[in-house]
Amino acid sequence: MNIELRHLRYFIAVAEELHFGRAARRLNISQPPLSQQIQALEQQLDARLFARTNRSVQLTPAGEHFLHDARQIMQSVALAADKASRIHHGHQGELRIGFTSSAPFIATVSDALFTFRQRYPHVHIQMQEINTRQQLEPLLDGRLDLGVMRNTPLPDVLNHQLMLREPLCAVVHRAHRLAGKESISVSELANEPFVFFDPQVGTALYSETLAMLQRYGIVPDIAQEVGEAMTIIGLVATGLGVSILPASFRRIRLDDVCWLPLREKDVWSEVWLVWSTRREMSATIRHMKALLLANDF
Numbered sequence: 001m002n003i004e005l006r007h008l009r010y011f012i013a014v015a016e017e018l019h020f021g022r023a024a025r026r027l028n029i030s031q032p033p034l035s036q037q038i039q040a041l042e043q044q045l046d047a048r049l050f051a052r053t054n055r056s057v058q059l060t061p062a063g064e065h066f067l068h069d070a071r072q073i074m075q076s077v078a079l080a081a082d083k084a085s086r087i088h089h090g091h092q093g094e095l096r097i098g099f100t101s102s103a104p105f106i107a108t109v110s111d112a113l114f115t116f117r118q119r120y121p122h123v124h125i126q127m128q129e130i131n132t133r134q135q136l137e138p139l140l141d142g143r144l145d146l147g148v149m150r151n152t153p154l155p156d157v158l159n160h161q162l163m164l165r166e167p168l169c170a171v172v173h174r175a176h177r178l179a180g181k182e183s184i185s186v187s188e189l190a191n192e193p194f195v196f197f198d199p200q201v202g203t204a205l206y207s208e209t210l211a212m213l214q215r216y217g218i219v220p221d222i223a224q225e226v227g228e229a230m231t232i233i234g235l236v237a238t239g240l241g242v243s244i245l246p247a248s249f250r251r252i253r254l255d256d257v258c259w260l261p262l263r264e265k266d267v268w269s270e271v272w273l274v275w276s277t278r279r280e281m282s283a284t285i286r287h288m289k290a291l292l293l294a295n296d297f
Helices: 005-017 020-027 031-045 061-088 107-119 132-141 204-215 229-237 247-251 283-293
Strands: 050-052 057-059 093-099 123-129 146-150 158-173 193-197 221-226 243-246 257-261 268-276
Touching: 005 020, 005 031, 005 061, 020 031, 057 061, 061 283, 093 132, 093 283, 107 123, 107 158, 107 283, 132 146, 132 158, 132 204, 132 268, 146 204, 146 283, 158 229, 158 247, 158 283, 193 204, 193 229, 193 243, 204 243, 221 229, 229 243, 229 257, 243 247, 247 257, 268 283
Parallel strands: 093 123, 093 146, 193 221
Antiparallel strands: 050 057, 146 268, 158 243, 158 257, 158 268
């Protein structure tokens, strides 16, 4: 059996018009070929779909049931075609993004996500909070489409583009001796106990900040090691030590914490957008990539 979509279109037109001449005009074809196509369809189905007389055309019981099914098939085909088109153009589908804990506090990221949601409401965005180094494997094996992370060594098959350079800030308790200053030098933290990341967690900020302190001859006294930046801020608020974190975390406001800009011009952290070159980038991914890398929304 070889029933084509055109056979269903022809049949539906005749079934709705109940007149071969009007159906032919509706389909913009001549009447004899239409009659031949309907006959060929009936032969393939081994069923009479129309009861014909010189004066009328009526659906048979088989024809009535076939009309219901034919309409459903044509609707399903139309929906499938529309879905394929929407996915191809990036208006529907799924987007999986890995992000570090600071990413939601970066205006570039939050603005891009908001804009994307407004423009493409039928794309499901799956966000996964995961530190920089732990994003690499899921980006390689396809579990993540994009990664928002701090600068770190990357495998050759992962591409990256700089999103922004974010200044680092000192974080101190409001009663700390430095708290009243507008800004400080890195050297002023030399003898302070630090609350910082546990090196086993694998955050890029850990090695990045330690390298920065070493450039200025500081070996920090790390009094507390924790896994999350939020915990660092919370422990600074209890007076257990000071820390250095990206400026985006200033959006977390605690009364007992002061954020102090650092005067040195080279004290910043890069935020990267990372993706794999192993797979073709879909339109959905391209749309989000463009927003994350844009300067103006």
